[in-house]
Amino acid sequence: QRWPSLKKSELSGDLGPVTPDNVVKNYTNYYEFSFNKEDATELAQQLNTDNWDVEISGEVEQPGKYHLEDILKQQTLQEYIYRFRCVEAWSMVVPWVGFPLADLLKSVKPLSNAKYVKFTTLYQPETMPKQRIKAMLDWPYVEALRIDEAMHPLTILAVGMYGEVMPKQNGAPLRLVVPWKYGFKSIKAIVKIELLKRAPMTSWNAFAPSEYGFYANVNPSVPHPRWSQASERQLGSGFFTPRRQTELFNGYGEQVASLYSDMDLRHFF
Amino acid sequence: MLIRIDNPWIVASIACLLPLFWLLFQVVNNQLGANPIEAIHIRTGDWALRFLCITLAITPIQTVTKWRGMTDYRQMFGLYAFFYATLHVLGYVFVDHGGVWAAIVNDIVQSPYVWFGVVAYIIVLLLAITSPTYAKKRLGKNWKKLHRFIYYAAAAAIIHYFWQLKGNLFQPLFYLTIIAFLLGFRVAVWFKNRQLHKLMIPRGRKSAVNDR
Numbered sequence: 030q031r032w033p034s035l036k037k038s039e040l041s042g043d044l045g046p047v048t049p050d051n052v053v054k055n056y057t058n059y060y061e062f063s064f065n066k067e068d069a070t071e072l073a074q075q076l077n078t079d080n081w082d083v084e085i086s087g088e089v090e091q092p093g094k095y096h097l098e099d100i101l102k103q104q105t106l107q108e109y110i111y112r113f114r115c116v117e118a119w120s121m122v123v124p125w126v127g128f129p130l131a132d133l134l135k136s137v138k139p140l141s142n143a144k145y146v147k148f149t150t151l152y153q154p155e156t157m158p159k160q161r162i163k164a165m166l167d168w169p170y171v172e173a174l175r176i177d178e179a180m181h182p183l184t185i186l187a188v189g190m191y192g193e194v195m196p197k198q199n200g201a202p203l204r205l206v207v208p209w210k211y212g213f214k215s216i217k218a219i220v221k222i223e224l225l226k227r228a229p230m231t232s233w234n235a236f237a238p239s240e241y242g243f244y245a246n247v248n249p250s251v252p253h254p255r256w257s258q259a260s261e262r263q264l265g266s267g268f269f270t271p272r273r274q275t276e277l278f279n280g281y282g283e284q285v286a287s288l289y290s291d292m293d294l295r296h297f298f
Numbered sequence: 299m300l301i302r303i304d305n306p307w308i309v310a311s312i313a314c315l316l317p318l319f320w321l322l323f324q325v326v327n328n329q330l331g332a333n334p335i336e337a338i339h340i341r342t343g344d345w346a347l348r349f350l351c352i353t354l355a356i357t358p359i360q361t362v363t364k365w366r367g368m369t370d371y372r373q374m375f376g377l378y379a380f381f382y383a384t385l386h387v388l389g390y391v392f393v394d395h396g397g398v399w400a401a402i403v404n405d406i407v408q409s410p411y412v413w414f415g416v417v418a419y420i421i422v423l424l425l426a427i428t429s430p431t432y433a434k435k436r437l438g439k440n441w442k443k444l445h446r447f448i449y450y451a452a453a454a455a456i457i458h459y460f461w462q463l464k465g466n467l468f469q470p471l472f473y474l475t476i477i478a479f480l481l482g483f484r485v486a487v488w489f490k491n492r493q494l495h496k497l498m499i500p501r502g503r504k505s506a507v508n509d510r
Contacts, residue, residue, distance in 0.1 A: 051332070052332040052333075053332075055331065055332045056331070056332035056333060058464075064468075066332070066333075067331055067332070116464075117464060119333065119336075252408040252409070254410070255409065255410055255411050255461050255462065256408070256409040256410075256411060256412075256462060257404065257405045257407075257408035257409045258408075259401070259404050259405065259408060260395075260401055260404075260405065262333070262335060262336070262394065264332060264333055268325075268334070268335065268393055269392060269393055269396050269397075270396055271395055271396030271397075271398045271401065272394065272395060272396070272398075272401060274401075
């Protein structure tokens, strides 16, 4: 199914050709289903994304369980073409369909002491094999942003890509996209959004704190402890094409660098 | 006209090249998935490691089965380990990095998992260079010492495999088990020989004196 009449957001940068959709649809880190990117595509099809509810709670005036349909009625969907940079040093250019996270948060009226936003993925061991066997991470998957990061216009909640409804393996029906951070921040299949006073623990950060920081801002000069982040393989590029030089904040520095102006990015990686 | 291929060396060589032909076929037909360059890395690395395992397996098989048929092929399997490791390195340099040396040097410096790959490759390269009979004769006793470094190459290759991964450790664990088993076999043999050696040493002088 396709989303009707989408306007291209002004935030879409000129990033060259978008990555072929079959590449994006068959190369996902969806550890709830499989550690193998290609296997996740098939396994994720078991997920039932109908009648999806999102619970919004914590430091807000209007907490509650919201039907995704009702949320979408209030939002204008647009196409956001962003570069998606994985911590594994590959990248894609994806035309997401979504709306600003800020618009949803404002609609539930955050209280002044809300400093962080925590997101939680669906926990459904009967359809998610790696949750069932308690593999690796502490399930369900949890990610979080600082409130100013969450309110930033680049931060979107996506419900589709390539003009279509979001494929299940790519995080249907609702996922986060934060283009200046490594891909693992962009949590899939969101069922809960909590506004908090303090920073929560997040999944990869808890699993290996020295390797995956809370901020996870794309930064070519802060290598992962085991591999370089200086360059990235652009998926869909031809053989013998050199890797792309990774940019600070994934090329979104002009828009987001001010959020971190007083921070040592080596320490807060 | 039929060509009879009854030379087992030729048959073995062709068998060892099949993974390469299969890989090239898949490259040409675009069957390597969303990240074909990563697939090439994994495939050539896997085959280098598999041939390393096969090479290391020959001595234990020979010891256990007392069948010496495979010993002659050990050198060939070792050279194919080197061959696939070379493809792995060439793929890293020219396919992934497009031969941009500044980027390659930077990547190696910043990526500890690559260091172990470099160590493993340097060892396998040295072993391949000293593989011909001529080199074996020239090196004399040192040849065997040098070629025992294959154990370090295997260990480094496994660390190289483990350290680049974020989560899925099944495959490196599989190879780790095999290599641990193959190296453990050597340790067991060494230990057994030592015990036998001890038994064969005549009793110490002190006891001999007492016996008198």
